[in-house]
Amino acid sequence: MSNQITLYQHGTLALLVPGLLKGTITLGQLLKHGDTGIGTGEGLDGELIILDGKPYHVHATGDVTLAPDSFKMPFANAHFARYTPLAELENVDEADLNKQMVSLSKAQNTFFSIEIHGTFSSMQTRAAVKSNPPYKTLAETAENQSVFTRKQIEGTLIGYYSPQLFEGATVGGFHHHFISDDHKFGGHVLDFHLDKGNVSYQLFDTFEQHLPVNDKQYMQHDFSKDDIENSIHQSE
């Protein structure tokens, strides 16, 4: 039971802001904490979405491959899926859907995940372009990301909601990734319009925050000078 109510996170959104982008957890290690999740590769190498234990890596080229267990990440979330159906929705855009999710789940003060499977009349995603040391800041990476759009696409959106109190460690509010049913299109969700889909959700009572304490650069960094909140809002 207990592993179904825990959202695991390695790293923080805040460490991406100044470009602490070294991979500090492997996919193999992450998968011990869940069969479902999201993340990004070392150097902000694209976008990861894990569905049914399968880790789809959306590259900046738009290509999607399965990532190996050795794939390293500076930031990732994972949990063991046990979603409960919440609603069947039609003709709804992202802002409206996010609002409905908070109101239907009554869970704005805890962490939860949503899964939407359906037909999206439009889906806009992005994939970050990998940088090498010295890594770029999150703002610099955001200036040079690949943006993809598809019309009438079927697929699955995995999203995490975090209470505003945890903004900085997480994205306060929603953070969605997407993968198409044919596994050829996906990424970090920028915007969408859902034609018709089933929405389910999973509530967590525990947020397990794991920090990269063996990474000297992380441990020595002075975060007090980073404008974390603004940078997250502009980039996410």
Next chain:
Amino acid sequence: MSNQITLYQHGTLALLVPGLLKGTITLGQLLKHGDTGIGTGEGLDGELIILDGKPYHVHATGDVTLAPDSFKMPFANAHFARYTPLAELENVDEADLNKQMVSLSKAQNTFFSIEIHGTFSSMQTRAAVKSNPPYKTLAETAENQSVFTRKQIEGTLIGYYSPQLFEGATVGGFHHHFISDDHKFGGHVLDFHLDKGNVSYQLFDTFEQHLPVNDKQYMQHDFSKDDIENSIHQSE
């Protein structure tokens, strides 16, 4: 191994601010997550310090009793002690000691605990006065707390350090509780001067945040109107 690198927290500092003071974890449940810790009772009923598995409850009267397993708390921290000696210190006040701990541990970007056993030339503590529903806000409680001072007292200080990023969920920086060797004096530490003592520390790579998702009042509360940061700074 893994349970020695996890700091468990039930509730958040933020929920104390508007007075969400219902006890949502029992001491018996908390002790499954550690033999060492700090907390407060339902309604901000005094201060708790757990040492070697023994939960000392410092009442607003100044009396210290052992709390029963049924004792309920809105907020608490616990971990399994495995401290490493860090320094022998003499003639040092709280601000200086906190600064030295951050610098010696090199751990400002993760959670850690410190334990100090020694002789304190002065120790000032407080214990909150329990309120009943409708509970007082944290600021109102702080206006009416009991403050105690002892000179030349031997005892143990248990402190937790949280990175600034987690302020709101925790007290950013240090949060210390104290219990004397004779178990007759203690509380939430306001100020101290250490005459001579041994300081040890324990680093955590995991912060396990448990939220009271079964408490309707918590789940329905609108935190956006609470001035959490200022209230914590003024009260803690």
